[in-house]
Amino acid sequence: MRIVVLDGYTLNPGDNPWDAVAALGELTVHDRTPREAIRERAAGAHMVLTNKTPLDADTIAALPDLAYIGVLATGYDVVDIRAAAARSIPVCNVPGYGTEAVAQHVFAFLLELCRRIARHDASVKVGNWSANKDWCFWETTQIELTGKTMGIVGFGNMGKRVGQIANAFGMKVLAYSPNTRTMPGYEPFSYVSLDELFARSDVVTLHCPLSDATRGMVNRVRLASMKQGAILINTARGPLLDEAAVAAALNDNHLGGLGVDVVAVEPIRPDNPLLTAKNCLITPHMAWATLTARQTLMRVTADNIRAFLAGAPTNVVNAPKA
Structure with a gap:
């Protein structure tokens, strides 16, 4: 079986070998693939693995040998799963590999926005502490998390893990999920409506998928409903935010701080309004990318292929409904 990876560099920039996948077929890895080269590089492949390189309906139709699509991520919006299903091609993703990494990144954002460690470190190193008349100083208001309310939009495995950590910090946790009625209770978390969550939370963190219903959900009206000085964090999908409104x-100064690991167009454009906004932290879509998470992603990718070859594919996102 011929296996082609269209954009493998972010998964293995040199520290996470493809050995487990290479053992399962004739493997070709491309670090990156421009749109105009997708069909040429995927031609003749039985399995195509992609992270952000799109596989639309026309591309899938142009690949007669294609029998399997592996997504090197949890989100699979880069693949036309209906077109793949029409050809009986399973599309398999890797759920949950980055839960711990992303949850910890949320709190890296939150702690930095509340305590401004990097700013004070820099201030000390240019001599401001040495020249200070007192034994301590601070340049920004210092904020404790204990007793604050965190609102979590999207309460799957990722949202629950963020909620657990927030609870350990002594925060109250509000959660919104469209599937609330079918989910068991998770004390001490409280399920509320989306409007109530934005209105009551001191911190809102997004962990929902991108869809027609969620695109631009954080808009001017929703921002106006938030508490003065509230903090917003997005490690999910960039287009969830109306970036100009944010x-x-x-x-x-209505929004007290923002931490984003994702933006609407990636890599970020030089004219993105968040680049010059006050109290805004931006990281380059790296929350998922700990070595441990990437090793898990590689292992599960190989497991998914092995299961497909055995005739029992797993983590299929376009399986026919029973």
Whole structure:
């Protein structure tokens, strides 16, 4: 079986070998694939693995040998899963590999926004502590998390893990999920409506998928409903935010801080309004990328292929409904 990886560099920039996948077929790995080269590189492949390189309906139709699509991520919106299903091609993702990494990144954002460690480290190193008349100083208001309310939009495995950590910090946790009625209770978390969550939370963190219903969900109206000085964190998908509206809320001090690991267009464009917004932390879509998480992703990718070859594919996102 011929296996082609279209964009493998982020999974293995040199520290996470493809050995487990290479053992399962004739493997070709491309670090990156421009759109115009997708069909040429995937031609003749029985299995195509992709992270962000799109496989649309026309591309899938142009690959007669294709029998399996592996997504090197949890989200699979880069693949036309209906077109694949029409050809009986399973699309298999890797759920849960980055839960711990992303949850910890959320709190890296939150702690930095509340305590501004990097700013004070820099201040000390340019001599401001040495020249200070007192034995301590701070340049920003220092905020404790204990007693604050965190609102979590999307309460799957990722959202629950963030909630557990928030609870350990002594925070109250509000959760919103469209599937609330079918989910068991998770004390001490409270399920509320989306509007109530935004209105009551001191911190809102997004862990929902991108869909027609969620695109631009954090807009001018929703931002206005938030508490003065509330913090917003997005490690899910960039287009969940109306970035111009969010930047405006930061610049007029209604929104107290923002941490984003994702933006609407990636890599970020030089004219993105968040780049010049006040109290905004931006990381380059790296929350998922701990070595431990990437090793798990590689292992499960190989497991998915092995299961497909055995005739019992797992983690199939386009399986026919019973």
